[in-house]
Amino acid sequence: MFCLQECKIQNLAREYCKIFSAESRVIENFGPSLEVIPVYLMYRPANTVPYATVEADLTGVYQKYSFLDHTGRLDMRTGSEVGQKCCALQHWIFQWTSGNLLLTRLEGVDTKITNVGISVKSSGSVYLHQGLSVEGNPKVFEHFASQHVCNYFCGLLGLRSLKVMDSLSTPMKPKASRSPLLQRKMAAGSSSPQTGRKAAGSPRVPRKAEQEGRKTPTKQKAADVPQNT
Numbered sequence: 001m002f003c004l005q006e007c008k009i010q011n012l013a014r015e016y017c018k019i020f021s022a023e024s025r026v027i028e029n030f031g032p033s034l035e036v037i038p039v040y041l042m043y044r045p046a047n048t049v050p051y052a053t054v055e056a057d058l059t060g061v062y063q064k065y066s067f068l069d070h071t072g073r074l075d076m077r078t079g080s081e082v083g084q085k086c087c088a089l090q091h092w093i094f095q096w097t098s099g100n101l102l103l104t105r106l107e108g109v110d111t112k113i114t115n116v117g118i119s120v121k122s123s124g125s126v127y128l129h130q131g132l133s134v135e136g137n138p139k140v141f142e143h144f145a146s147q148h149v150c151n152y153f154c155g156l157l158g159l160r161s162l163k164v165m166d167s168l169s170t171p172m173k174p175k176a177s178r179s180p181l182l183q184r185k186m187a188a189g190s191s192s193p194q195t196g197r198k199a200a201g202s203p204r205v206p207r208k209a210e211q212e213g214r215k216t217p218t219k220q221k222a223a224d225v226p227q228n229t
Contacts, residue, residue, distance in 0.1 A: 016093050035113065072139065089103065
């Protein structure tokens with residue numbers, strides 16, 4: 001059913017975008033983050049078309065930030081700040097899914113995104129088994145990986161250049177799904193493509209070791225003991 005598929009696509013993209021936005025909000029100078037608005041499925045038994053989708057009405061200038069042209073190539077509009085953030089979101093999700101999932105259509109008003117389109121790289125992908133029957137042309141993925149130019153926001157997120165991700169050029173076995181729609185309890189930092197930000201180890205010696213150190217004399221190397229003159 002087309003309406004159900006539309007809901008699955010946009011709400012899956014919304015879950016990814018929530019994690020993306022959570023990471024971007026703690027980054028200084030990132031500015032307003034993106035939000036994929038939710039879309040709901042409505043059942044109307046008395047209507048000739050029993051199913052319909054419902055979403056919030058967006059007021060303002062409607063923009064197309066990314067779409068597939070008539071040749072099937074990805075056209076990304078990065079002339080605005082929101083357009084660049086959408087491009088960074090595409091990079092972020094593409095890297096998160098090891099190049100298996102790509103947001104091909106992003107539209108909306110300002111930072112409110114809707115009418116999301118998704119392409120899945122291969123028929124063996126775990127994303128198709130989640131009900132996303134939206135297999136895309138492999139050339140779309142190749143084009144994105146080769147033509148994407150990291151912008152200011154990709155840099156703030158610490159994303160790797162797609163041109164040096166050798167893993168994308170070799171076949172990969174399907175991994176367990178990382179979809180936040182199915183695994184909401186998974187910690188965002190555990191598999192996020194953003195550069196790891198582990199806290200530095202405390203320079204202070206643990207208290208127990210500190211106490212033992214006071215009781216045990218420290219051995220010095222012979223070279224460190226001053227010679228009597």
